[in-house]
Amino acid sequence: MQYPATHLVVMGVAGSGKSTIAAALSRQLGWACAEADEFHPQSNIDKMSQGIPLQDEDRWPWLQQIQDWMTGQARAGRSTVLTCSALKRSYRRLLSDAEGRVLFIHLDGEAALISERMQGREGHFMPPTLLPSQLATLEPLSPEELAEGSLRLDISRSPEQLIEAILGALKLPSDRARCAH
Ligand SMILES: Nc1ncnc2c1ncn2[C@@H]1O[C@H](COP(=O)(O)OP(=O)(O)O)[C@@H](O)[C@H]1O
Ligand SMILES: [Mg+2]
Numbered sequence: 347m348q349y350p351a352t353h354l355v356v357m358g359v360a361g362s363g364k365s366t367i368a369a370a371l372s373r374q375l376g377w378a379c380a381e382a383d384e385f386h387p388q389s390n391i392d393k394m395s396q397g398i399p400l401q402d403e404d405r406w407p408w409l410q411q412i413q414d415w416m417t418g419q420a421r422a423g424r425s426t427v428l429t430c431s432a433l434k435r436s437y438r439r440l441l442s443d444a445e446g447r448v449l450f451i452h453l454d455g456e457a458a459l460i461s462e463r464m465q466g467r468e469g470h471f472m473p474p475t476l477l478p479s480q481l482a483t484l485e486p487l488s489p490e491e492l493a494e495g496s497l498r499l500d501i502s503r504s505p506e507q508l509i510e511a512i513l514g515a516l517k518l519p520s521d522r523a524r525c526a527h
Contacts, residue, residue, distance in 0.1 A: 351420035351446030354512075357432035358453035359480040361464035363501050363508070364429040367453060370509050372427040378419050382430035385411040402436075409440045416444035433483045438491070449494075451512055452487050455501035 354377075356368040365381065372379035386394070390404050412430065419426045425446070432438045432450060442448045461477055464470075487496050497515055499508055 351416075351423070352425045352516075353416045353420070353441075353444060353446055353448045354425075354427045354516075355432055355438070355441055355448060355450045356427065356429050356453065357438075357450050358501075359431060359433070359460060359484060360476060361460045361467065362453040362455060363463070363505070364431070364453060366505055367451070367508055367512075368427045368429045370505060371512065374509065374513070375425070375427065377425045377427050379427045380412075380415060380429075382408075382412055382428060382432075385415065387411070405437065406440070409437055413441055413444045416441070416446065416448070420444065420446035431480065433480060433485065435485045435488060435491070447495075449516070450487060450491060450496040452496070452498045453501045453508075454486070454498050457481055459502060 354368075354371060356364045356371070358364055368379055368381075371377070386408050390400055390408060393400060393404065412428065416426055416428065428441075430437075430441065432441065438450055457477060464477065487498055492498065495516075497512065499511060501508070503511070
C-alpha cells in the first residue's frame with residue numbers, strides 16, 4: 347500500500363543542529379534529504395556572497411522552489427527530510443502547501459549553547475551578528491502548528507536522543523521506519 351508522503355522540515359537558527367539531525371533522520375528512514383540552501387536562485391547567491399542581507403521578496407521564489415521539490419518527491423512516492431531555518435510562520439506556511447503531510451521539527455535552545463556549537467563547527471563562517479538577528483526573527487511554532495503534529499525539541503540533548511524523540515513522536519508505520527544502512 348502506498349502511504350501519502352511525509353515531509354520533515356528540520357528548522358531553527360544557524361548552529362541549532364539542523365544538518366546533523368536531518369542527515370541522521372534521512373539515513374534511518376531512507377527518505378530523500380535536501381538542504382534548503384541548495385535551492386537559492388543565483389540572484390540570492392550573488393547577494394549573500396556580497397554580504398547583502400536577503401529580504402522576504404528574495405525568499406519567496408526560493409521557498410517556492412523548495413515547495414516544488416517536496417511536491418515532486420511526494421508525486422514520485424517519496425517522503426523527505428529537509429533542513430530549512432523556516433524562522434517565520436509565513437515561510438512555513440508556504441512550505442506547508444507542498445503535496446503530502448508537512449511537519450516542522452524546531453531545534454530550539456539557549457543562545458549561549460547555539461553560539462558555543464557554532465564556534466566548534468568546522469568549515470562555516472558565521473558573522474557574529476547572525477545569531478542575535480536570527481533569534482530576533484524567529485517565530486516559534488504556534489499552538490496550531492504544534493497541534494498539527496510539529497515538534498519543538500530542546501537541543502541540550504544528544505543527537506541520538508533527539509532522533510529517538512522524533513521517531514517516537516512521529517509514530518511512523520513500522521514498515522516505513524526502516525533502516526537504510
Ligand atoms: N544535539 C547536539 N549535541 C551536540 N552537538 C551537536 C548537536 N547537534 C549538532 N551539534 C553540533 O553543533 C554544530 C552545529 O550543527 P549543524 O548541524 O551544523 O547546525 P545547522 O545545520 O543548524 O547550522 C556541529 O558542529 C554539530 O556537530
Ligand atoms: Mg546546516
